[in-house]
Amino acid sequence: xxxxxxxxxxxxxxxxxxxxxxxxxxxxxxxxxxxxxxxxxxxxxxxxxxxxxxxxxxxxxxxxxxxxxxxxxxxxxxxxxxxxxxxxxxxxxxxxxxxxxxxxxxxxxxxxxxxxxxxxxxxxxxxxxxxxxxxxxxxxxx
Amino acid sequence: xxxxxxxxxxxxxxxxxxxxxxxxxxxxxxxxxxxxxxxxxxxxxxxxxxxxxxxxxxxxxxxxxxxxxxxxxxxxxxxxxxxxxxxxxxxxxxxxxxxxxxxxxxxxxx
Numbered sequence: 001x002x003x004x005x006x007x008x009x010x011x012x013x014x015x016x017x018x019x020x021x022x023x024x025x026x027x028x029x030x031x032x033x034x035x036x037x038x039x040x041x042x043x044x045x046x047x048x049x050x051x052x053x054x055x056x057x058x059x060x061x062x063x064x065x066x067x068x069x070x071x072x073x074x075x076x077x078x079x080x081x082x083x084x085x086x087x088x089x090x091x092x093x094x095x096x097x098x099x100x101x102x103x104x105x106x107x108x109x110x111x112x113x114x115x116x117x118x119x120x121x122x123x124x125x126x127x128x129x130x131x132x133x134x135x136x137x138x139x140x141x142x
Numbered sequence: 143x144x145x146x147x148x149x150x151x152x153x154x155x156x157x158x159x160x161x162x163x164x165x166x167x168x169x170x171x172x173x174x175x176x177x178x179x180x181x182x183x184x185x186x187x188x189x190x191x192x193x194x195x196x197x198x199x200x201x202x203x204x205x206x207x208x209x210x211x212x213x214x215x216x217x218x219x220x221x222x223x224x225x226x227x228x229x230x231x232x233x234x235x236x237x238x239x240x241x242x243x244x245x246x247x248x249x250x251x252x
Contacts, residue, residue: 016164041194041225048196052164099234103207111197111233118232 001070008071013064014055014084022047022069033073039140042119043080049112050082050091050134058086058132073140080136089132090125091116144191145173153184155245159191162199171202178206183215186248190221200233207239216240218248 001009010025012018023044030040051067059065070081091113097106099114116136117123124135143160154177162170177185185206210217219241222230230236242248 019163019165038225038228044194045196045229048163052196052198097234100237101234103204103211103238106204106234106238108204108208109197109201111200115197115229115232 001072006073010069010071012051012067012069014059014067014086016052016055018055019048019051022051029071033078033140035140039138042138043078046116046119046136047080047082049116050136053091053112054082054084054086054132058084058089060087076139076141078138078140082134082136083128083131085131088127090127091134092123092125143170145170147173147177149177149180149182153186153249154182155186155188157188157191161194162192162202163194163196164198167196167198167202170199171205174202174206175209178209178213178215183210183213184218184252185210185215186218186220186245188220188245189223189226192226193223195226195229200229200235203235203239216252218242218252220245220248 001007003009008029010022012021026040026044026047029035035043047069054067065085068083072079094113096114096117097110120136120138121142122137126133126135143158143162143166146157148155156174156177158170207217217240219239221244222241227236230239230241240248240252242251
């Protein structure tokens with residue numbers, strides 16, 4: 001994707017330390033595109049969850065891979081498309097955790113994808129040319 | 143992230159500042175577990191300086207809660223910022239933790 005004032009691209013490799021770079025990128029983008037502190041935090045959260053899953057569980061080898069994030073703002077609607085060349089995985093199919101259970105019965109973990117779904121207006125998955133593509137949309141004025 | 147521990151006779155106050163995320167959740171878990179293993183059965187976690195948490199951090203909160211319940215102790219959270227409370231609400235965590243507006247009200251109830 002070509003960068004314009006309404007389109008930004010970030011590429012990271014499959015290492016957890018890259019999350020710090022994502023945080024920095026979002027900080028700059030939030031200033032440029034006028035996100036509130038709340039929206040900025042939500043975006044940081046969903047990207048951390050999505051990237052952590054891909055980086056930790058998405059690859060069948062130990063090679064370096066590039067993950068591409070495209071950010072696009074149309075009016076108040078922000079779209080983030082995340083492309084990775086890991087094995088096919090559709091996070092939208094993951095079952096939601098039962099959040100009504102008592103602490104004793106709650107399972108440790110399994111909240112990441114649920115937090116993405118709950119915090120975004122829409123989450124769509126596509127498999128394109130041997131790549132996973134996760135498209136996240138959010139009204140930034142919501 | 144910064145974690146500060148102040149132990150008194152009645153309870154231990156742990157204050158966490160900054161972010162709890164994938165990169166440091168283990169470190170946070172270790173700090174809090176050390177407090178519990180030192181024999182603390184009433185732990186107040188002051189979250190006034192906590193401005194970001196992801197599922198990795200929530201995971202540690204749940205582990206600590208389970209641990210405290212197992213030893214019949216109390217794990218009390220205070221001063222959650224609105225953004226953090228929102229994440230707790232979404233995750234169903236607001237109903238499984240004892241959350242108080244401040245330290246005084248936490249102590250008054252336990």
